[in-house]
Amino acid sequence: MKFKLFLLTLLWVSLSQAQTKDEIKDFFWGKNDEYKSANTIPEKYKNESAVVIYKYEDYDFHKFGKSVTYRAAFRKRVKLNDQAAVTSFSEFSYSEKSNPRYGAVLKTVIGIKVIKPNGTENIINTEKEAVSVDKEKKIAVPNLEIGDIIDFYNYSTETFSSTYEFGFDAVERTLGETYPILNYKLTFQTENDFFVNFNTYNNGPELKQIPLEKSGERKYEIVATDIPKNDFPRWFLPLVELPCYKFQVYFARSGKFEQRAAAFLPEKESIIKRVATKEDIFNYYDTKFFPSGNLNDVENFLKGKNFKSNEEKVKAVYYFMRHQFYTRYIEAFVINDANIMNPFGLYGYDPVFFTKEEQFINYFMQFLKKQKIEFDIIVATGRENGPISDVLIQENIRILLKVNTESPIYFGIFDPFSIPNQFDSSLENTKAYALKVSKNKKVSDIEEITLPGLTYKDNVTKVTTNLSLSADFTSANASKISSLYGHNKEFEHNNKILFYDYINEDYEKYGTSPVLDLVRKQKDKDKYKKEYTALIEKFKQNQVEKFKKEIEEEYDIKVDKHDLKVDKTGRFGIDEPLVITENFTITSNFIKKAGNNYILDIGKFISSQVDIEEKEYERTNNIYTIFPRSFEYTINLDIPEGYTLSGLEKLNVKVENETGSFVSKAEVKDNKLVIVSTKNYINSYEPNANWKKMIAFLDAAYQFSQEKVLLKKN
Structure with a gap:
């Protein structure tokens, strides 16, 4: 077994901005380390495989001119009580990858030391001991035994230039883990231009602000003790039931960037946003979707067709759109990737291909508006995220389209297999918000609804x-x-x-032609078809x-x-x-x-x-x-x-x-x-x-x- 290090990486863009390895070591194990002598565990945990004496997480967001720096630090001090724990912590692994978004090299700074029962400390030379195996770095911890304490850290800084809005990856974690934790601390530091969404759930400890001298800087912390272990069994949603925290930081230098941010931002940087209210969601989405698109293809499809109901018509148009704006191009992408030819010019000027959910929704709204069929935009979140009333992270939101026909029809993801009324199962039977679209044009109201769900007799x-x-x-x-x-x-x-199992089915159903049939020269057509x-x-x-x-x-x-x-x-x-x-x-x-x-x-x-x-x-x-x-x-x-x-x-x-x-x-x-x-x-x-x-x-x-x-x- 091996212990996967906390997924943090170190990005050094400028040596002047990066701390030295000795400074990093001092950050965790220096004179201010109040747990450097903590070597005992309570009697009640003597039969646990391992006990975490101290777990520490630190996040820091700062800017220097056009430069933005993000620091994430992690430390854990663990008492090993049996051979299973010794085996688990006897090898550490981590990956070192370049970050294509900034074109920079990512590095990881790791510290590991072993404390013997007699107090002797052995600090591992992690650079010397690390070996590369299958695109990973691995570090073996020698002479690890039952009764030892292993104390390790991972330190990360990420520095890049940004003059626009930028959202850092959301962090969602339980406080507890598979071993009991005696002492836990999380610290969180920001300054102006960094907007923070942060909350704890399921009786997690409250995030408290720590007073600082500089008015533009802010620090917060969470402290907890004696956190019980959890087995994280099958069929379990930890963030729904266990004490946890969720946060996301968004960087925006001015008001126009704040408005463009893909997040439910607080009113100002000094406020920690703890929940996205119904009003927040309404204000965020009321202009995100709008009827848009040329309906010529759909109108041609509808010519000469009669439908028993709007419900039948809506479903028929949906399946046609799925082909016309998605599956019709699948062959072309395969042919292009195989370097057989460049096929995209065969579809004429500016062909429409839906690559995002928003494109489908806006286009379908345009069709519904023209047909005078009422519809709502549904804002939902998967049940693994908790109830919609607690939603905080914008990327946890899922959008559905509800068409108010005789029997309402729900549309979710748009892909070659998507089907009306069969949306993501994690949304079924959950509370959601319906954005009411007035006269098929503008979002005018919002109300809470319960989404339907399929039963065991359907699946x-x-x-x-x-x-x-x-x-x-x-x-x-x-x-x-x-x-x-x-x-x-x-x-x-x-x-x-x-794809070849269904594209011909679609070609036949809708009377469209395979891409290679659009090639004009017979000689080229024969060559491409053979390949x-x-x-x-x-x-x-x-x-x-x-x-x-x-x-x-x-x-x-x-x-x-x-x-x-x-x-x-x-x-x-x-x-x-x-x-x-x-x-x-x-x-x-x-x-x-x-x-x-x-x-x-x-x-x-x-x-x-x-x-x-x-x-x-x-x-x-x-x-x-x-x-x-x-x-x-x-x-x-x-x-x-x-x-x-x-x-x-x-x-x-x-x-x-x-x-x-x-x-x-x-x-x-x-x-x-x-x-x-x-x-x-x-x-x-x-x-x-x-x-x-x-x-x-x-x-x-x-x-x-x-x-x-x-x-x-x-």
Whole structure:
């Protein structure tokens, strides 16, 4: 194991602005270090793997003329109580990369020392000990033992010129970690022209201001003691439940830059903004989106078409836009990247290609305005960020468009697989703000709404696997047909489908031409098509081994002659499935000979299941799964002539409760074993009190995946 150093880097632009390494060491370990003699831990933590005696974070934002300097410093002092902790801290790794935004070289200054139980200190020469491995720097800590204290720091400064508005990366972290922390401190320093959004959550300690002599400079701090550890288990959202802090700093030298800032800025630099109110959000977004774009393409598409309702028309136009302004150009980008030719001139003067969500929204608003169809702009945030009422960081905002047809339609991301009413699952069932657009022109009001969400009956995967054994029982032929609905399609859309699986579908549907058909000279066209055909064949060959490996990992088997075909892309509605057929030969890890009989690992074919480890059985955190979902597996096994099957009783299972279920029924019909299993995650959220109920059906499904049947010779 290795310990990943805090992701901070050191940028030296001018030696006159950078502290020396001795000064940096003194910053952490000098005479003012109040924890240099802190070597003991409370009795209650003696059985913990490790205990953090002191954790310190320091952030500093300053300007010098046109130069802006950002400093981030991090230190941790840890008592190691067992071999697992020793192993974890015995190697440090970090990366050194150039920063293309400023064209500067990034460096990292690290300090590590080991304090033995007798008080002896050994400071590691980090420059000498660092070695480069796989684009990383690694430092081995020698002679680390149980009972030692390891004390390490990471110091970063970033200096660059800026005369315009600039937003530093947002920082969002929990105070606690996997080890208990005895003492924690965060300091934060800024001056004029730096605007700060900062708040703590979930009973985190308050950020307090420290008085300074210079009126233009400000310092703040957070102090906490005895922070408990957390296991950060599966299906958990730490920033929703644990004490944490979030902040972002924006640099702006004047009022015009403040207005252009992509942030919810406080009124002035001396104020720490702790929440973006409903009014802040209204003021920020009321002019961000506006109807815009030439509708000629859409109007041509609508000519001669009749629709039963505005809802039907809106969806049809959306799918047309998805092709006309996105998928129609995908081939061109592939051809360009492969250096076959430069195809973009074939589309005429100034073709429209949507690269940003804002472009889609503004254009669609223009269409809705022309059609006199009412709509709202929805401002939301993923549930991993907490409620919209606590939102602070602008980049955590997601924008949806709600069209107020007979049944409202929501539009989210715009990509080749996007579907009306299927937006980011992290937004489903959350509170959001609706910006009311007056007369299809201007945002006039804002109100809180609750977004809808798909259920486990919408997000469905149905898999039918047909199995037949070879005459000599050394292999088995398998046919797997998967039909995926709702959000479950997202698991496979980007994985199993490449552009050539759907662009021809769009060309045929909308009567548009492949890019190479637009080439005028036949000689050039033939040449380019030959090269493009070879490229596509190469793509397909690369996919063969990838898909074969995936099926082997899914079922823990070895296969041969794997073939995959996309029967339906599932790109035109939530209820339209993505359908994939796979045929393959199982060569090992399924059939085991036992005398004259054979053991079959039949349970494998409900795919890999969640294995709840013993340490996970006790849980204090609430449960947040990705979204409600359902899986149905049908397994058909041909029973060879002259054999009977035993072990069916283990394949009949029924575990159901309000959190979910696993139900399986197995029977022999017409000399065929037929197993139908269903697994449901009914909700995306469960309180920790329901964890044991979830474990009940999760364990049942996992146990089924391990089950075997016996083929007995008559």
